[in-house]
Amino acid sequence: MAFISPIVFAIVTIAAFAFAFKKGKEIYRNINLGQSEDLTDQPGTRLKNMLLIALGQKKMFRLTLAAIMHLFVYVAFLVTQIELLEIFIDGFTGQHRLLFYLFRDTLDSGFLTGLYNFTISFIEVLSILALVATFVFLARRNLLKVPRFVKSEMNGWPKLDANIILIAEIWLVTCIFMMNGADVALQIQKTGSSPYGFLLSGNIVGPALAGLGEGTLIVMERFGWWGHILGVLGFIVYLPFSKHLHIMLAFPNTYFGRLKPRGEIYNMPAITKEIKAMMDPNADPYAAPPEGADAAPAKFGAKDVQDLSWKNLLDAYSCTECGRCTDACPANQTGKLLSPRKIMMDTRDRLAEVGKNIDQHGPDFVDNKQLLGDYITVEELRACTTCQACVQECPINIDPLDIIVQLRRALIMEDSNSPEEWNLMFSNIENNAAPWQYSQQDREKWVNDLN
Ligand code: SF4
Numbered sequence: 237m238a239f240i241s242p243i244v245f246a247i248v249t250i251a252a253f254a255f256a257f258k259k260g261k262e263i264y265r266n267i268n269l270g271q272s273e274d275l276t277d278q279p280g281t282r283l284k285n286m287l288l289i290a291l292g293q294k295k296m297f298r299l300t301l302a303a304i305m306h307l308f309v310y311v312a313f314l315v316t317q318i319e320l321l322e323i324f325i326d327g328f329t330g331q332h333r334l335l336f337y338l339f340r341d342t343l344d345s346g347f348l349t350g351l352y353n354f355t356i357s358f359i360e361v362l363s364i365l366a367l368v369a370t371f372v373f374l375a376r377r378n379l380l381k382v383p384r385f386v387k388s389e390m391n392g393w394p395k396l397d398a399n400i401i402l403i404a405e406i407w408l409v410t411c412i413f414m415m416n417g418a419d420v421a422l423q424i425q426k427t428g429s430s431p432y433g434f435l436l437s438g439n440i441v442g443p444a445l446a447g448l449g450e451g452t453l454i455v456m457e458r459f460g461w462w463g464h465i466l467g468v469l470g471f472i473v474y475l476p477f478s479k480h481l482h483i484m485l486a487f488p489n490t491y492f493g494r495l496k497p498r499g500e501i502y503n504m505p506a507i508t509k510e511i512k513a514m515m516d517p518n519a520d521p522y523a524a525p526p527e528g529a530d531a532a533p534a535k536f537g538a539k540d541v542q543d544l545s546w547k548n549l550l551d552a553y554s555c556t557e558c559g560r561c562t563d564a565c566p567a568n569q570t571g572k573l574l575s576p577r578k579i580m581m582d583t584r585d586r587l588a589e590v591g592k593n594i595d596q597h598g599p600d601f602v603d604n605k606q607l608l609g610d611y612i613t614v615e616e617l618r619a620c621t622t623c624q625a626c627v628q629e630c631p632i633n634i635d636p637l638d639i640i641v642q643l644r645r646a647l648i649m650e651d652s653n654s655p656e657e658w659n660l661m662f663s664n665i666e667n668n669a670a671p672w673q674y675s676q677q678d679r680e681k682w683v684n685d686l687n
């Protein structure tokens with residue numbers, strides 16, 4: 237019967253990875269529905285940004301306590317992958333702690349055995365720190381109700397998603413200690429001592445469990461082992477549906493971040509050309525465009541996700557829903573409807589819907605919905621001051637403002653949908669090259685009063 241376990245393990249593992257791969261392909265396809273944008277210049281600066289911001293968590297440290305707690309979970313997640321490696325090897329081969337016995341008995345290497353014990357002990361310490369952080373996170377969201385976690389866009393699935401992952405973290409850590417502790421206890425019962433040198437399960441959990449019956453300990457060890465690996469595989473399957481996709485996407489997202497100075501808003505070439513012609517007294521407004529000149533764009537700004545750049549769409553999938561952007565947003569702080577986090581969540585939800593439509597009805601299907609209006613309202617868009625605070629605060633360099641600006645451009649230039657005060661300002665700029673209502677000839681008059 238011993239051969240059944242590796243077969244079950246292989247089937248479950250392959251099925252989980254195959255599903256995650258399929259969903260990953262869909263997400264990649266969805267991101268590529270966006271407009272092309274070349275973000276491959278200055279690879280050195282991009283690599284530095286990725287290492288500092290995604291790997292080094294640099295921007296997280298604007299909020300020190302949250303950053304330290306997040307660091308515990310993040311480092312525990314990274315380092316636990318080493319123990320997972322052994323679980324996968326054991327799972328496929330049907331062995332028990334194959335690496336430990338390989339290092340100790342077959343290779344007879346004190347160094348490798350010591351390294352193994354150190355690694356598992358390190359994982360155990362990190363797991364406890366991650367557990368503490370997880371309880372703090374649960375309390376902040378559900379008991380203390382930190383304002384940025386209880387805004388209206390976090391109702392329903394986003395709140396549940398955050399809690400599911402935190403509870404899954406508790407499950408994974410519990411299973412690790414159940415697996416290691418019961419294993420140590422069994423060894424103590426059999427030989428009087430444990431061959432392993434695990435810091436916490438070797439000195440605390442294992443001895444505490446040693447009084448249990450052998451059958452109970454075997455069940456506990458297997459339950460911990462299977463519980464841990466099924467938890468991990470479940471996480472892999474769940475990831476494409478969760479904000480926790482940022483664990484992976486934060487890296488490409490920071491690498492491909494825009495390197496332009498913050499505060500510089502992207503000009504539309506067709507509009508720039510118009511303005512330049514307007515400012516040129518010799519320009520012929522009726523002249524045909526020179527041969528080879530860029531045709532006027534089919535659409536100004538963006539109305540739906542396909543009009544946005546692929547980087548906007550990668551941003552949307554990468555958003556951690558942390559709400560730091562919304563917390564810093566002056567429009568949100570003063571009670572306006574706008575939340576930059578919601579802009580990112582809406583963009584992702586609409587993109588997922590468009591992707592689903594393509595899968596179910598083919599690429600030409602039209603559902604008569606769009607991001608502008610059906611997901612993000614005019615009131616939200618008008619509330620933005622373009623201050624860039626959201627961009628500044630985002631721990632993984634997401635740019636909600638860029639989406640807002642593109643939607644607002646469509647609203648104004650495509651739909652002529654702007655308040656009367658704005659229309660007055662637009663016509664002043666068009667006629668007087670200034671937002672005020674006076675003649676161009678008068679614009680230097682104020683200088684006459686100066687010496
Ligand atoms: S740029 Fe707009 S959305 Fe971002 S913080 Fe400022 S007002 Fe809020």
Ligand code: SF4
Nearest residue numbers: 555556558559561630
């Ligand atoms: S855009 Fe950035 S700051 Fe805002 S919720 Fe998403 S990850 Fe957090």
